[in-house]
Amino acid sequence: MNVPDSAEAALHAPTGEVEHSHPTWSIYWKVATILTIITVAEVWAYYIPSFVASRGFVPTLLILSALKFTIVVMFYMHLKYDHRIFRVLFTGPLLIAALTLLALMFLFGHLYIKVM
Amino acid sequence: MATSVAHTSAPTHHHYTTLGLDSRKVAIWAFIGSECMLFVSLISTYLIYKGRSVIGPFPHESWTDPSTGQVLKPILNIPVTSASTFVLLMSSLFMVLALAAVQNKELPKRTRGERILGNSKLWLFMTALAGTIFLSFQAFEFTSFVHEGLSIRRNLFGSTFFTLTGFHGAHVTAGVLWLVTLLAIDYRRGLGSRDSLLVDICALYWHFVDVVWIVIFTLVYLLR
Numbered sequence: 001m002n003v004p005d006s007a008e009a010a011l012h013a014p015t016g017e018v019e020h021s022h023p024t025w026s027i028y029w030k031v032a033t034i035l036t037i038i039t040v041a042e043v044w045a046y047y048i049p050s051f052v053a054s055r056g057f058v059p060t061l062l063i064l065s066a067l068k069f070t071i072v073v074m075f076y077m078h079l080k081y082d083h084r085i086f087r088v089l090f091t092g093p094l095l096i097a098a099l100t101l102l103a104l105m106f107l108f109g110h111l112y113i114k115v116m
Numbered sequence: 117m118a119t120s121v122a123h124t125s126a127p128t129h130h131h132y133t134t135l136g137l138d139s140r141k142v143a144i145w146a147f148i149g150s151e152c153m154l155f156v157s158l159i160s161t162y163l164i165y166k167g168r169s170v171i172g173p174f175p176h177e178s179w180t181d182p183s184t185g186q187v188l189k190p191i192l193n194i195p196v197t198s199a200s201t202f203v204l205l206m207s208s209l210f211m212v213l214a215l216a217a218v219q220n221k222e223l224p225k226r227t228r229g230e231r232i233l234g235n236s237k238l239w240l241f242m243t244a245l246a247g248t249i250f251l252s253f254q255a256f257e258f259t260s261f262v263h264e265g266l267s268i269r270r271n272l273f274g275s276t277f278f279t280l281t282g283f284h285g286a287h288v289t290a291g292v293l294w295l296v297t298l299l300a301i302d303y304r305r306g307l308g309s310r311d312s313l314l315v316d317i318c319a320l321y322w323h324f325v326d327v328v329w330i331v332i333f334t335l336v337y338l339l340r
Binding site for chain 2: 089098
């Protein structure tokens, strides 16, 4: 049968849980604007010596980067709208990878936990 | 002969999982998951060796070569890399516009704006062009680093930096070739809404390359 993928997927879906509609063009433009603003903020922060020397510099950049990462994955990769099995396929390995990274950082002395 | 004819004339048969999902899309997500592991291993290696180079040049600090007395400035060029990051972010926008154009190919386009937004060839070309510009920035960066004395064998920073960004650049190159292939198909027979999954899979790969760069840009270039 020669039908679009989404239609055939709907035919085969036992629970009726198929891909939801994707965002509109205007949402894509808004997402691009937000990503650009965050990138500008990151680079701006890099050029403020007092902020670079402060304790807030690293967490701020990590949060901004994580925000950009999440926005792209959710809206451009459509993970917010797609089937949850895709979320599992992506976040599962990502979680393992992140935990491995943290474990290696502890192991090689880049992160510390104060016991006392 | 009969077998041959049966093979060539058979309609394209898509495989669906029991959840009703196309197995090709499941496969690309599984592939992206495995790629996460690859890039985290490379990023981990970079972070573990960060600040442990014995000799310069260093990413964020100046260094005086004791044998020659030559002062080497910080090697990373943040303005250039910020520009290339912006180009890659915009390529993701072009990619989603290409996907939307293919998905909505059969919808009537009344205004000039709708015709531009619905032009899949334009957006596929723009994405491939942005990817090529990003690679050009990377080639410029690598060349200037080598001229300034940083090679893959020079120190721990050079080894981990070139390995990480080189792997990412190789992925961008593969993505550009993929996009050019889709563009050629679009010119040859036209991509319609029936082909949206082909573009969707390529788009997922392209966005993944983009999110990897988002992480690299922060961890390698901005954090000192």
